[in-house]
Every structure is written in structure tokens, then in C-alpha cells.
Amino acid sequence: MHTLSPPYSNALSYLHRGSEPTFRVVPTRITVKCGYGFESSSFSQGVGSTRTDWQSACAILSSKVDSQNEDSNPAAAGENIAAVNGHKSAVTDLNLVHVSGEKTLPPKPLTISDLSPAPMHGSQLRVAYQGVPGAYSEAAAGKAYPNGEAIACDQFEVVFQAVELWIADRAVLPVENSLGGSIHRNYDLLLRHRLHIVGEVQLPVHHCLLALPGVRSEYLTRVISHPQALAQCEHTLTKLGLNVAREAVDDTAGAAEFVATNNLRDTAAIASARAADLYGLQILADGIQDDPNNVTRFVMLAREPIIPRTDRPFKTSIVFAHDKGTSVLFKVLSAFAFRNISLTKIESRPHRNRPIRIVDDDKNEGTAKHFEYMFYVDFEASMAEVRAQNALAEVQEFTSFLRVLGSYPMDMTPWSPSASPSSRGE
Numbered sequence: 001m002h003t004l005s006p007p008y009s010n011a012l013s014y015l016h017r018g019s020e021p022t023f024r025v026v027p028t029r030i031t032v033k034c035g036y037g038f039e040s041s042s043f044s045q046g047v048g049s050t051r052t053d054w055q056s057a058c059a060i061l062s063s064k065v066d067s068q069n070e071d072s073n074p075a076a077a078g079e080n081i082a083a084v085n086g087h088k089s090a091v092t093d094l095n096l097v098h099v100s101g102e103k104t105l106p107p108k109p110l111t112i113s114d115l116s117p118a119p120m121h122g123s124q125l126r127v128a129y130q131g132v133p134g135a136y137s138e139a140a141a142g143k144a145y146p147n148g149e150a151i152a153c154d155q156f157e158v159v160f161q162a163v164e165l166w167i168a169d170r171a172v173l174p175v176e177n178s179l180g181g182s183i184h185r186n187y188d189l190l191l192r193h194r195l196h197i198v199g200e201v202q203l204p205v206h207h208c209l210l211a212l213p214g215v216r217s218e219y220l221t222r223v224i225s226h227p228q229a230l231a232q233c234e235h236t237l238t239k240l241g242l243n244v245a246r247e248a249v250d251d252t253a254g255a256a257e258f259v260a261t262n263n264l265r266d267t268a269a270i271a272s273a274r275a276a277d278l279y280g281l282q283i284l285a286d287g288i289q290d291d292p293n294n295v296t297r298f299v300m301l302a303r304e305p306i307i308p309r310t311d312r313p314f315k316t317s318i319v320f321a322h323d324k325g326t327s328v329l330f331k332v333l334s335a336f337a338f339r340n341i342s343l344t345k346i347e348s349r350p351h352r353n354r355p356i357r358i359v360d361d362d363k364n365e366g367t368a369k370h371f372e373y374m375f376y377v378d379f380e381a382s383m384a385e386v387r388a389q390n391a392l393a394e395v396q397e398f399t400s401f402l403r404v405l406g407s408y409p410m411d412m413t414p415w416s417p418s419a420s421p422s423s424r425g426e
């Protein structure tokens with residue numbers, strides 16, 4: 001059992017003073033029994049020193065607004081995906097009633113291990129990713145959990161549900177690319193779901209142009225791939241004289257598979273060299289990303305947060321909303337700047353519960369319509385550091401909603417570019 005050090009738990013108690021979460025506890029088999037529900041009592045009494053306290057506290061620091069998408073019930077929606085790639089949901093396997101001799105015993109209370117055992121020491125972690133084998137997300141899952149079993153999911157939503165329903169133990173999810181920018185859908189999903197960021201990996205992304213054996217680039221009328229991959233190769237495709245139609249599909253390796261299974265001689269896919277191998281395609285051009293340092297950042301997700309530490313570089317990801325006033329963003333950012341905490345990322349997304357604020361002005365000049373946002377910020381500090389706790393305590397004063405998505409070790413693996421200029425024919 002982990003315990004929190006006193007300064008940390010004190011600071012969190014302070015952060016919670018007077019803030020009652022308005023999240024509804026969703027009464028589903030999986031979410032409630034596995035501890036997804038957030039009991040308001042644990043907030044009103046401040047944060048204690050147990051791991052459970054910390055887990056609840058980490059999930060929601062404060063919420064004066066309703067949860068985003070309260071109407072979405074991932075676990076219920078997930079009834080449709082009782083099996084993913086042959087991995088049966090634990091729910092379908094439960095044997096709830098125990099009978100012994102002539103006496104029928106009252107049902108034994110369920111424990112977490114009944115639902116799905118957490119991997120024992122040495123057993124394989126099941127890691128969900130979006131795409132098919134050969135996708136960069138699969139490679140990222142392998143980098144994050146080298147001994148894990150990668151579980152392919154067709155949609156990002158399914159990746160979240162796979163972990164929520166205990167079909168998988170972790171998820172690995174792309175959030176941003178150095179050329180293509182943020183993967184917005186995943187920012188929205190991070191907010192809608194209750195998983196925690198427990199790590200990050202940065203993967204050099206080296207794209208290839210793939211076609212059926214014998215096909216030459218003159219035959220091509222179409223290039224298909226994941227929209228991010230198309231964006232990352234746009235200039236190079238033009239330089240190669242490939243002014244043909246671009247079409248977006250769900251993932252890069254899926255594009256390669258599509259070309260192969262449909263025997264398409266007029267279509268090329270942008271995907272990895274491993275996808276070429278897996279689906280029997282030839283590499284027409286290698287290293288076609290517009291920048292050799294092309295890198296995608298993935299986050300690792302789990303049902304439970306990790307305990308933040310100070311013995312190695314940590315990053316913390318938060319999301320917040322504010323009621324009104326543009327200076328709020330300045331004040332929030334100042335809370336970090338004054339404490340010498342570097343921000344590594346800021347992203348805004350529409351506030352889906354309240355996308356527009358109507359302001360009638362006093363001078364009778366009409367009605368202003370302001371767009372409302374959720375802001376996502378990553379900063380370089382651990383939640384175990386007092387300066388980070390104080391910064392968030394200050395941020396909370398200016399915000400109507402604040403949630404810590406996770407405090408996790410930074411990926412510090414030595415840099416190796418995805419391609420050298422020579423391999424790109426420059």
C-alpha cells in the first residue's frame with residue numbers, strides 16, 4: 001500500500017476545500033464495482049493518506065460544472081463490445097452464485113479480482129491501441145510495454161472502453177505529432193472518459209509509400225492513409241510528383257491492408273515498413289515524412305493513476321475551463337511562470353456543454369457571442385512537488401472546472417530521428 005507524503009496530501013486537501021464534485025456516479029456493473037464512481041464524501045473530508053484517496057483526488061480536483069457528456073455511459077455503450085479481437089469481457093464470464101452441498105450460500109461479494117485479475121507479477125499486460133498490426137500505435141504500445149500483448153481496436157472510443165471494461169490493462173493513444181499537430185479527438189475522449197495518464201512515449205515516425213509488387217508511381221491515381229500521415233507527407237508527395245487524390249482512412253496499416261486485400265494497382269498507402277512486410281507490399285519511397293525528425297507523442301492510460309514521484313522528471317497534464325474573462329488564461333499561465341514551471345503544451349477545445357456565451361452589452365450595441373473553451377495544459381513538474389501543488393491551488397481560484405489527467409514520468413529516451421536525409425533521396 002502506497003501512502004502520500006504529508007505535504008502532498010495537505011496541499012490536495014487545500015485544493016479540495018469547499019469543492020463538491022457534481023459528477024454522477026454511473027450505476028453500471030463495471031464502473032461502480034471497480035471504483036470509478038467518485039464519492040462526494042471523500043472530497044468533503046479532504047484527502048487522506050491512502051492510495052484510494054489519492055486516486056479519487058487525482059481524478060477530479062474540482063468541478064463546479066457538470067461532467068462533460070454526462071449522458072455518455074461508456075460502460076453501458078461497451079456492452080456492444082463484449083469481445084475485442086477474441087478477448088472476452090470479464091463481465092460475460094462471471095459466475096456470481098456459489099452453491100455448496102445442500103445449502104445455498106448467499107452470493108459472495110465481488111472483488112476486483114473476480115472481475116478480471118490485475119496482471120500478476122510476470123504475466124502479460126494487455127495493451128489496447130487503435131489500428132491494425134503494423135500501425136504506429138502498435139509500435140508505440142511495444143515501446144511503452146515491451147512485454148505486453150498488443151490488442152488492436154478499430155476506433156479510439158473502443159480503446160478507452162477496452163480498458164474500462166477490463167478487456168485490456170492499458171491503452172496507448174496518440175495525442176500529438178510534431179508536424180501534424182494535435183489529435184483533437186483524443187483530447188475530447190480523455191475528458192469524456194475516466195482513465196488516467198500514467199506515462200508517455202515519443203515515437204519517431206518514418207513513413208513509406210507502399211504499393212502492390214510491380215506497381216510504379218506513374219500508375220497511381222490515389223494515395224490513402226490516416227489523415228495525420230497524409231498531413232505529415234504532404235510536401236514530399238508533391239515533390240515526388242504525386243499530385244493524385246488523397247483519401248483518409250482509419251489507420252496507416254489499415255490503408256496498406258486495404259490496398260493488398262483489394263488488389264488495388266492504382267492506389268498507394270502511406271504506412272510503416274513493417275506494414276509493407278505484413279501485407280506483402282513493396283516500398284516505392286522510403287522516409288517520405290516532410291521532416292526527418294517527425295515524432296508522435298503517445299500517452300499511456302490506465303484505470304488507476306500512478307503515485308507521482310520526484311526522483312525523475314515528471315510531467316503533469318490538466319484540463320480546465322473558466323467562467324469568463326480573457327485575463328483568466330493569463331492568470332492561469334502566470335501561476336506556472338511564477339514558479340518556474342515550464343509548460344510543454346497548451347491546447348484549447350470547444351466546451352461541449354456550453355460552447356457559446358451570449359453577452360448583452362449595456363451600450364445597446366448588440367449581442368456579443370463568445371466561444372467557450374476547455375484548455376489542456378501539460379507542464380514539467382510532478383504533482384508530488386510543492387510548487388506544482390501550489391500552482392494548481394492558485395489555478396483553481398480562477399477556474400470553474402479543473403481536472404488532473406495524470407502526473408507521469410517524461411519520456412527521456414535518447415533522440416533518434418525517424419530518417420536520415422540520405423534515405424529520403426536528398
Ligand SMILES: O=C(O)C(=O)C[C@]1(C(=O)O)C=C[C@@H](O)C=C1
Nearest residue numbers: 135136137174226228251252296
Ligand atoms: O495510423 C496509425 O498507424 C496510427 O498509429 C495513428 C497515427 C496518429 O493518429 O497520429 C499515429 C502515428 C502517426 O502520427 C500517424 C498516425
